Structure formats: structure tokens, C-alpha cells
Amino acid sequence: MAQKTYAGVKVDVNDEGYFTNPSQWTKEIALEIAKEENLSLTGQHFAIIEFLRSRYLGGEALSIRSINHSGVTDVKTFYQLFPGAPLKKATKIAGIPKPVSCI
Amino acid sequence: MNTENNYPIKKVNIICAKGAIEDVYATLVMGNGAVMEGIETNIFFTFFGLDAIVKTRMNKLHTAVVGNSALRLPGGLRMPTLLGIIPGMESFISWMMMREMEKLDIPPVGEFMDLITAGGGKIYACKLAMDMFKFKPEDLCEHVSGVLTIGEFYAHAGGEGSQIIFT
Known part of the structure; x- marks a missing residue:
């Protein structure tokens, strides 16, 4: 298993850079992963990250549709906040595994 | 990977x-x-x-119940063609398909678009x-950008x- 150092802390990641142990995540770490993705995080980003983490830790599947029903943001804003592949990018920054959902 | x-x-x-449920959803x-x-x-x-x-x-899309050789009943038995001609059968099977997809968090067509x-x-x-x-x-529908x-x-x-x- 690979390790990476973010904000002075060693964390376990898989070969794509996704956390294998979400409890190692902190907000400081999120800011550094986001920098790697050329993003600077705002409160709006963190609201989404918190939603993704609570949903993942609650054992629920993550899909683009669940973002739309989250009450935190709509999908259009989600695509703007995390441009490119938003669900992959956001889960990486949120320190949780890459979603396995097709939708 | x-x-x-x-x-x-x-x-x-x-x-x-094609306009069947499975064609459009694919x-x-x-x-x-x-x-x-x-x-x-x-x-x-x-x-x-x-x-x-x-x-x-x-x-209101449907899935074909006649001439659909891969269609199976719950339990895995093939759907007999004669059952498919019962009025309302196509609506019922289509409703079941949509219900199963909803369980997987697959949205209705409009929401998907x-x-x-x-x-x-x-x-x-x-x-x-x-x-x-x-x-x-x-x-x-309003999702369409143009006619080409x-x-x-x-x-x-x-x-x-x-x-x-x-x-």
C-alpha cells in the first residue's frame, strides 16, 4: 500500500491516490490534495465534501444523482466547483474511496 | 487498476x-x-x-414483451410470448423495469437529462x-440543444x- 504525506501527516492511499483509511483525513489535508488538483477550496466546496463523507461513512452509495438531492448544492454548481470529473475529484479531496457507481 | x-x-x-426503455437507458x-x-x-x-x-x-417508455427473447419472469423462467399479448402486460413489465432501476438510484428520463x-x-x-x-x-423537451x-x-x-x- 502506498503512502503520501499531506500537511505533514503520512496517510495511506491506493495507487490512484484515493484514501484507504478515511479517518486519517483532515481539512488541512483536503486543502493540499485540492492544490494538487489546481483547486482552492471555499466553504461551498467543504459543504459538499462534508456531505460526501457523511454519506460514505453512513454506508450509502455515492452517485451524481445523490448530489442533486443533497440539499447542499445542485449538479450544475457541483460541475463548476470541481471541474472535469467532479465526483472523482471531490471524493479524492474528501479522503474517501473512489465511487464504484455508474451513475 | x-x-x-x-x-x-x-x-x-x-x-x-430506438425508443424502448433499455435502448434509451443504455x-x-x-x-x-x-x-x-x-x-x-x-x-x-x-x-x-x-x-x-x-x-x-x-x-412513458416501454420495454417490448413480445419478441423479446431475453425477457424473463421473476425467478428466471423465460417470458412466454403468449403471456406478452395479455392487455396491460407491457405496461406492467415496463413499470417493473423502472421500479428496479429506481432501486439502483437510476433517475427517470427527464431527470437523467x-x-x-x-x-x-x-x-x-x-x-x-x-x-x-x-x-x-x-x-x-427543454434539454434539446437543436435539431441537426x-x-x-x-x-x-x-x-x-x-x-x-x-x-
Whole structure:
């Protein structure tokens, strides 16, 4: 298993850079992963990250549709906040595994 | 899994020519999946596929119960063709298909198109099929960006790393 150092802390990641142990995540770490993705995080980003983490830790599947029903943001804003592949990018920054959902 | 390669897909152009639930959903899942990966996405509906973007029809799609040799009853037995001709059977099977998809968090057609267009995916209708079925642009749902001739479709489809997919 690979390790990476973010904000002075060693964390376990898989070969794509996704956390294998979400409890190692902190907000400081999120800011550094986001920098790697050329993003600077705002409160709006963190609201989404918190939603993704609570949903993942609650054992629920993550899909683009669940973002739309989250009450935190709509999908259009989600695509703007995390441009490119938003669900992959956001889960990486949120320190949780890459979603396995097709939708 | 190493998914790096030298020729990544940068753009997909998906054509849907049929209007059954499974045809339209194969198209929408592939289209939405591409948008989610950051791939530029065009979806082109033609012939019976137009049902997916006609306002009055898009949320009432059916799956064929006669002549559908892969259709099975709960438990795995093949659906006998004679059962398929019972009035209401097609509606019932179609309702069941939609219910099973809902359980997997697969949205209804209109909501699926909301997700695709919110992510920048584009949806088009085929001009020739529109003329043939006597549809007008105002019959189409608000997700449709335009009505294209086949020449215009090819013009939209061009580019490095672009793929045309016929579902």
C-alpha cells in the first residue's frame, strides 16, 4: 500500500491516490490534495465534501444523482466547483474511496 | 487498476435510434457516465429514439414483451410470448423495469437529462426523423440543444480522441 504525506501527516492511499483509511483525513489535508488538483477550496466546496463523507461513512452509495438531492448544492454548481470529473475529484479531496457507481 | 493510456477518449457522440426503455437507458447511462468523467458528450436521438426527447412520451417508455427473447419472469423462467399479448402486460413489465432501476438510484428520463445537461452534455434531435414523424421543435423537451441534419452531426462529432457510438 502506498503512502503520501499531506500537511505533514503520512496517510495511506491506493495507487490512484484515493484514501484507504478515511479517518486519517483532515481539512488541512483536503486543502493540499485540492492544490494538487489546481483547486482552492471555499466553504461551498467543504459543504459538499462534508456531505460526501457523511454519506460514505453512513454506508450509502455515492452517485451524481445523490448530489442533486443533497440539499447542499445542485449538479450544475457541483460541475463548476470541481471541474472535469467532479465526483472523482471531490471524493479524492474528501479522503474517501473512489465511487464504484455508474451513475 | 492502471487506466492510463496514450489515446484517452476526449469526446463521445452517442446515437440512439430506438425508443424502448433499455435502448434509451443504455444511451443515457453511457452519456451521463462520459459527462461524469469529464468527456465532452453529444447525444443524438433519431427514429424511434426521438420518443426519449418528446415531452409527452419521454417518461412513458416501454420495454417490448413480445419478441423479446431475453425477457424473463421473476425467478428466471423465460417470458412466454403468449403471456406478452395479455392487455396491460407491457405496461406492467415496463413499470417493473423502472421500479428496479429506481432501486439502483437510476433517475427517470427527464431527470437523467437534467444531470447530463447540467454537466455540459449536449442533446440533439435528428431532422430527418423529426420530419418523418411530423414532430415540431416545440414537441421536444427543454434539454434539446437543436435539431441537426446528419452533416451537422458529423461536424459536431469531429475532433481528436472523438468516438461515435451507436447504441
